[in-house]
Structure formats: structure tokens, C-alpha cells
Amino acid sequence: MLKFVHLAPHLEGLEVPPDTPESDERCRSIERGAKLVTAMPSIFAVVLQMPRGNLETIYPRALVLAGLRQSIAEKNYKKAFLACRNQRVDMNMIHDHRPEQFIANVGMFIDQIRKTEHIDLFLSSLREEDVSRTMYRETLRADERLETDTAKLQVGKVNRICNAFLEALSGRKANVKNLITAQVCKNPPDLDAGLMEIVQLREKGSDQVDEVVEHICFLADVNRLYDNALGLYDLRLTLLIAQQSQKDPREYLPFLQNLQRMETLRRQFSIDDHLRRFKKAIRHLCDLNAFEEVKSYTSTHDLYEQTMGLYRYDDEKFSAIMQLYAIHLKETSQYKAAATSFHYLNEMTQASECYRLANQWQEALSTASLIPLTSDQIRSLATTSAQSAIETKDFRAAATIFSDYLQDIPSAAKYFCKGYLFAEAFRTITLSSQTDLLASVFDTGLTENMASITELLADCRAQLTAQVPRIRELREKKKEDPLAFFEGDVNEGKDIPDDVSLAPTDSSTMGGSLFTRYTNRSMTGTAETGTSRRSSKNRRREERKRARGKKGSVYEEEYLVNSVRRLVERVNNVGDEVGRLVEWLVRRRMVERARAVEGAMMEVLRLCRQAVEDVFRSEKEKAVLEEEQVGEQGKMDVPMVKDYAKLALLGQGS
Numbered sequence: 001m002l003k004f005v006h007l008a009p010h011l012e013g014l015e016v017p018p019d020t021p022e023s024d025e026r027c028r029s030i031e032r033g034a035k036l037v038t039a040m041p042s043i044f045a046v047v048l049q050m051p052r053g054n055l056e057t058i059y060p061r062a063l064v065l066a067g068l069r070q071s072i073a074e075k076n077y078k079k080a081f082l083a084c085r086n087q088r089v090d091m092n093m094i095h096d097h098r099p100e101q102f103i104a105n106v107g108m109f110i111d112q113i114r115k116t117e118h119i120d121l122f123l124s125s126l127r128e129e130d131v132s133r134t135m136y137r138e139t140l141r142a143d144e145r146l147e148t149d150t151a152k153l154q155v156g157k158v159n160r161i162c163n164a165f166l167e168a169l170s171g172r173k174a175n176v177k178n179l180i181t182a183q184v185c186k187n188p189p190d191l192d193a194g195l196m197e198i199v200q201l202r203e204k205g206s207d208q209v210d211e212v213v214e215h216i217c218f219l220a221d222v223n224r225l226y227d228n229a230l231g232l233y234d235l236r237l238t239l240l241i242a243q244q245s246q247k248d249p250r251e252y253l254p255f256l257q258n259l260q261r262m263e264t265l266r267r268q269f270s271i272d273d274h275l276r277r278f279k280k281a282i283r284h285l286c287d288l289n290a291f292e293e294v295k296s297y298t299s300t301h302d303l304y305e306q307t308m309g310l311y312r313y314d315d316e317k318f319s320a321i322m323q324l325y326a327i328h329l330k331e332t333s334q335y336k337a338a339a340t341s342f343h344y345l346n347e348m349t350q351a352s353e354c355y356r357l358a359n360q361w362q363e364a365l366s367t368a369s370l371i372p373l374t375s376d377q378i379r380s381l382a383t384t385s386a387q388s389a390i391e392t393k394d395f396r397a398a399a400t401i402f403s404d405y406l407q408d409i410p411s412a413a414k415y416f417c418k419g420y421l422f423a424e425a426f427r428t429i430t431l432s433s434q435t436d437l438l439a440s441v442f443d444t445g446l447t448e449n450m451a452s453i454t455e456l457l458a459d460c461r462a463q464l465t466a467q468v469p470r471i472r473e474l475r476e477k478k479k480e481d482p483l484a485f486f487e488g489d490v491n492e493g494k495d496i497p498d499d500v501s502l503a504p505t506d507s508s509t510m511g512g513s514l515f516t517r518y519t520n521r522s523m524t525g526t527a528e529t530g531t532s533r534r535s536s537k538n539r540r541r542e543e544r545k546r547a548r549g550k551k552g553s554v555y556e557e558e559y560l561v562n563s564v565r566r567l568v569e570r571v572n573n574v575g576d577e578v579g580r581l582v583e584w585l586v587r588r589r590m591v592e593r594a595r596a597v598e599g600a601m602m603e604v605l606r607l608c609r610q611a612v613e614d615v616f617r618s619e620k621e622k623a624v625l626e627e628e629q630v631g632e633q634g635k636m637d638v639p640m641v642k643d644y645a646k647l648a649l650l651g652q653g654s
Contacts, residue, residue, distance in 0.1 A: 002036075002046070003027045004062040025061040025139050041067060044083065059087055065139045072097050075105060078112040081122065091125035095161060096132040106164045107171075116175040123165065123181045124219065126158045158187045176201055176208070177215050184219045191220060191228040199237060209240070217244040231275055233268055235260055279306050286310045291317060299324055319345060330354060343367065352381070361385040361397055365405060382406050395419030403428050410434075410441050417445025420577040422584040443588055449581055450593055456574065457600040460567055464607040467560045471615055474557045564615055568608050568639040575601075575644050582647050595650050608641045 033051035044064040064087045071080040095102045165182045183194040222245040229238040272281035278301040298307045304325035311317040326341030339354035348367045355364035382405035389398035395415045403412035416425035585594035616638040
């Protein structure tokens with residue numbers, strides 16, 4: 001074994017590599033009994049005498065890299081390049097070892113290398129990987145490795161180098177092949193710029209055009225080059241590229257000849273349409289003043305927004321495209337945008353219908369009045385809109401429609417009460433001077449809402465008293481016997497002989513370990529690999545089990561915790577409604593009922609605060625939440641119970 005060690009001032013500083021020649025460039029397997037004759041740093045060589053007496057010269061990678069780094073530090077880029085080329089070292093090393101120095105001295109690199117093919121070889125070898133951090137990291141000293149690891153990683157390395165070469169080459173008499181290589185080797189390749197170099201060369205009457213075309217076809221996919229050349233609207237260049245491809249002349253020649261016979265704008269439109277560049281194609285079609293064709297093309301390729309932008313100063317054509325767009329929006333159920341479009345076009349019948357379908361009752365009824373419709377038709381539309389609002393539980397909208405458009409004050413008051421908008425209901429009744437509705441409609445609404453709220457609060461109280469103790473019970477079981485809790489008895493109670501070796505299989509690794517399978521924690525190694533191979537069918541089955549939270553299953557605790565969280569949020573949401581209900585019960589002299597509602601609310605809030613403390617905030621459960629309640633959306637927050645302001649008029653006994 002031949003090993004290479006960096007020199008150090010003290011013996012303790014020597015870093016001897018391990019015996020791993022297959023992965024470490026600092027050691028190399030040689031024939032047993034071989035003797036070291038000499039090392040020649042100038043040519044990165046070591047001479048060995050084999051047991052048979054013959055001399056052999058080898059070029060160890062560690063020695064080559066050490067010499068390469070020294071050449072780069074001395075800015076001797078030609079020597080560094082030849083070392084990479086002769087010893088098959090990755091060319092990226094010339095830049096990656098000292099990137100800022102290389103970028104600042106690109107001109108020096110070009111002057112030293114000179115040969116066109118060598119510059120092309122370097123540029124075509126570039127890739128985003130930093131080989132000084134990956135491939136050749138182990139051949140550095142320990143302190144140099146640390147410095148390399150902490151250095152800022154360059155982003156867009158390939159484009160940075162190619163742009164530096166283009167800037168350096170533009171200031172000198174450079175071979176066009178190098179310019180094209182620098183353009184094509186970008187990420188992504190700038191094929192248009194490379195093709196424009198060929199166009200400029202052709203305009204100069206150079207005899208190198210065919211050679212350069214062959215060069216760019218070697219560097220890039222010829223089919224992509226053909227499309228890009230066609231996209232430049234240069235048929236001569238397209239023909240040159242096509243001749244270097246495997247395309248059948250019987251296919252591309254008639255196509256190019258047909259394009260050649262067209263006028264300029266029609267040819268550009270046909271090319272963009274062929275290349276499926278529809279947004280550019282519609283511009284050429286507009287310039288042709290073929291408006292009927294524009295409308296058809298716009299509808300076919302859904303280019304309404306682009307076309308309206310092109311005709312924004314031509315009101316007649318803009319309105320015609322807007323008409324097509326409005327019909328398209330209506331057909332695709334985008335009713336709100338369609339209604340706005342029809343409204344702009346002053347087509348109030350269509351606008352009113354689309355507003356209604358979009359559940360925008362104010363606009364639907366307002367535009368219906370501008371059609372104009374008869375009073376019976378307005379009432380029919382208002383009734384339909386009110387029913388739609390009721391179905392979506394928008395009781396304020398339904399009540400307003402009944403009041404303003406149908407003059408149905410009892411229904412308006414009823415639905416104001418359903419939405420807990422008691423002040424609006426009271427105002428509507430008194431404004432119409434129908435005070436008899438206070439007893440028959442308003443008080444009835446208060447009573448119905450009181451029954452609904454009381455039932456809701458009773459359900460919440462029952463849920464909390466059932467679920468919170470169950471959560472405590474489950475956590476105690478998990479603490480006492482985790483194996484049984486997580487169903488971890490993989491042997492199903494059967495004894496397995498201890499002299500039998502069991503190799504891991506997919507079925508034994510797919511589910512992860514005992515705890516990681518059910519706690520959503522990340523896994524490493526074999527378990528992680530197995531999980532990545534788990535079929536989507538199995539994942540969906542697990543998600544369904546998790547969502548059901550079946551009693552006795554491993555997912556029950558998670559289901560119950562989420563259920564308590566949702567209950568707290570629901571109680572927070574009804575707090576304002578309960579407050580308004582209690583106030584109006586008192587105003588209507590239903591004090592005992594108000595006390596009952598407020599008392600039920602305070603009891604549920606007390607249970608919610610206790611549940612939050614027991615389930616989410618206890619010190620011993622914080623770790624449980626962090627480990628088990630963290631899913632794909634991140635750590636769950638502890639729910640907050642909003643304060644409820646008691647009505648002072650009810651006293652302290654409620």
C-alpha cells in the first residue's frame with residue numbers, strides 16, 4: 001500500500017489516511033515487495049521497483065492534485081490544464097480551487113491556453129458541482145478542508161464562468177467557435193445567441209459557416225437548434241441546421257419553401273404557430289389586420305387576455321374580444337368575472353344572470369333593474385336570490401332581500417334573528433311600525449336561538465367530559481406499556497428460536513420502528529428507504545385509519561386531541577353570538593333564560609380551559625405533543641380560550 005501524507009512541523013500533525021484505496025485518493029494499492037525509488041514532483045510521478053526488478057512510473061492522483069493546486073496558486077493555468085487533460089482530472093478543479101482568482105484572470109487563462117479546441121474542452125466540461133468540496137476534498141489538509149467547507153457556495157457557477165469568457169473573448173480577436181461554445185454551455189443553453197453568432201459570420205461572407213454550424217450541432221441537440229433557428233425567422237440558417245440533422249429533406253424542404261413564399265408577417269405567424277408560441281403568433285396576426293382570424297385563433301388557444309391587451313386602444317375590437325371572453329368565462333363557470341365582462345359590455349341580462357350564479361345578489365338585483373324587468377320578474381329574481389342565500393346560511397343577505405325587495409318584514413326579521421343579528425331585526429320591525437311582530441317573530445327567534453345555543457353548549461360539555469378523561473387514560477396506558485400501546489408485538493406472542501438468523505425484509509422495514517411508524521418522526525437508514533417505497537395504497541389506508549380514530553386504535557389519542565382543539569375553536573366562535581343573545585333576552589324581559597344561557601357558556605369555558613391545561617399545556621405532555629402531534633404542516637399551536645364578558649345586569653348568581 002502506497003500512502004501520501006501532507007507534511008507537518010510535528011509528527012503529531014501528520015494525517016495518515018486509512019487503508020481505503022477504493023474511496024481515498026491518498027492511498028494506492030501496489031504489488032507486495034515493491035520499493036520506492038524516487039518521486040518527481042515536477043511531473044507528478046513516482047518511480048517504483050517491482051519485485052521482478054523492472055521499474056514502473058505511476059502518477060498518483062494525490063500527487064497530481066497537489067501539483068495542480070500549486071500551479072493554480074501560481075496562476076500557471078496552462079500547466080494546470082495540461083495536468084487535468086493528461087491525468088484525467090476534472091476540469092472544474094481549475095476554477096473550483098480558487099474561484100475568485102480564476103474569474104479575475106480569465107483573460108490570462110485564454111492567453112496561456114490559446115488553442116481553440118482546448119478552450120472548448122474546458123468550457124464543455126463545466127458543471128455546477130464544486131469538485132473541491134466533493135470529488136477531491138479528501139486530498140486536502142484538515143485545515144484546508146475546514147476552510148473549503150465553510151466557504152460560501154457559488155450559485156450559477158457555469159453561467160458566471162461562461163459570461164466571463166464571453167466578456168474576455170469579445171475584447172480580442174477570438175475564434176467564433178469559442179464564443180458559440182460559451183453560449184451553448186450555459187445553463188440553460190443560450191442557443192439563440194449561439195445561432196446569432198453564425199448569422200453574423202454568414203453576413204461577413206466567411207467560409208467558416210459550414211464548419212461552425214457543424215460545431216454547434218455537435219454541442220447541442222440538433223432538433224432544438226432547428227426549432228430555435230426557425231424561431232429566429234431565418235430560413236437560410238434553419239436550412240443549414242436541418243442539413244446537419246437526421247431529418248428527411250422530403251419533409252423539411254417543402255415546409256421551408258412554403259414559408260419562403262409567404263409575406264413576412266404571415267411567415268412569422270406560421271412559424272410561431274408551428275412552434276406553439278401562441279402568444280407571439282397572435283401579435284403577428286393582429287399586425288396582419290385579419291380580425292376574424294384573430295377572434296378564431298384567440299378562442300382556440302385561450303388568448304383572450306393577450307388579445308385584449310393588443311387592442312386596448314381600439315374600443316370596437318376590444319369589446320368584440322371581451323364578448324368572446326365573457327362567453328368563455330360563463331361556459332367555464334367563472335361567473336364573477338363573466339358578470340363583470342358582460343356589465344362592461346352593457347349586456348345587463350347576461351350580467352344579472354351571472355351575478356346571480358356567482359351569489360352576488362346586490363349586483364344581480366341592481367343590474368336586473370337596469371334591463372329593465374317588470375316588478376313581478378324582479379320579485380321572482382329576489383325570491384330566488386333569497387333562497388340561495390338561505391341555503392348558504394347568509395342570513396343577513398336573505399333578510400335584506402326580504403326587507404328591501406319583497407317587503408316581507410316578518411321573513412326579514414326571522415332571518416335576521418337566525419343570523420343572531422337581533423339589532424337589525426328590531427330596527428326593521430320598528431321601522432315598518434309592525435310592533436306586533438316583536439312578540440310573534442322577534443321573541444320566537446330569541447327562544448329558538450336560545451334552544452339552539454343551549455343544545456350546542458350541552459353537546460360541548462358532554463364531549464369534553466367524555467374525551468378529556470379518555471385522553472388521560474390513553475396516555476397512562478402508553479406510559480405504562482408502550483409496546484402494547486403501539487401494537488409492537490411483531491412476533492404475535494410466538495416464541496422464535498434464538499439460533500435462527502432473521503434477515504430484514506421489505507415488510508419488516510416499511511413500517512419503520514416501533515415508535516416512528518405512529519409518531520410521524522423522521523427515520524433514517526433502512527427504515528427511511530423502506531418508507532419511501534411504501535405504496536400509495538398503503539399510505540391512503542393509513543390516512544383513513546388516522547382520520548377515523550377508531551376506539552382502541554393507535555390513532556385514537558391523536559383523533560381525540562384534534563377533536564378537543566376543534567371544539568375549543570367552535571366555542572370561541574360562538575362567544576359573540578351568545579353575548580348578543582343574552583343581551584336581547586334581558587331586553588325582552590327573559591332574565592332567567594339569559595342567566596341559563598350565560599351559565600351554560602361559563603361552564604363550557606371552564607371545561608375548555610381545564611382541557612387545554614390537561615391536554616396541551618401540562619409539562620409532561622409538552623414532549624408528547626412535540627413528538628406525536630407534528631405532521632407535515634409543522635408543530636401544532638396550543639389553542640387559546642377567548643374571554644367572555646359577562647353581563648353585569650344579571651348579577652353574580654348566573
